[in-house]
Amino acid sequence: EAEVAQSPRYKITEKSQAVAFWCDPISGHATLYWYRQILGQGPELLVQFQDESVVDDSQLPKDRFSAERLKGVDSTLKIQPAELGDSAMYLCASSSGTGTGVYEQYFGPGTRLTVT
């Protein structure tokens, strides 16, 4: 069964360092999402791509976060510099649809980031 892959699964970094997460969506899925899940809360969308284009990055802290999906396949989310408040689970999801319907989002296992 096809799955969304993410790496690393766990990352510990010091405050002010740079950190990057990678996501490989299910093959053929045009839409890719990055969510942040703070402990005790539900996931919140950071950025959504359709192919290589950003559709929604309204909740992405652009002064320190960046995301790219250069060839419309895999994606990288970067934080520079990391802050203590960035400690969270970062979830990647993908879906097959690009039209006006509602399409199931398939989630990866996540990357748990701890900033010390």
Place this chain on the structure above:
Amino acid sequence: AQSVTQLDSQVPVFEEAPVELRCNYSSSVSVYLFWYVQYPNQGLQLLLKYLSGSTLVKGINGFEAEFNKSQTSFHLRKPSVHISDTAEYFCAVTRGGGATNKLIFGTGTLLAVQP
């Protein structure tokens, strides 16, 4: 804007007992509703979804949910729980359509099944 409220942060229940996890939503437009389950240190898995049609939706692992438009609720139920059902459960809503169909999640309910 849409929002989701899960009133219970934790629900303890004995094995083989029935359970209901509550979810209420707020939206000025038609929405689509989902329940996801998250096991420790894992991603989210879709349990069930309501898009249209019958208001009683059946999902995986014996779970079902009922969409109630007048009460703006989408409560999740299971008639008999297993120890293996212990996990965090998230209710989510999306407006759907257009360029973005992002999910708006509730804060989650921890289902703690005790032997």
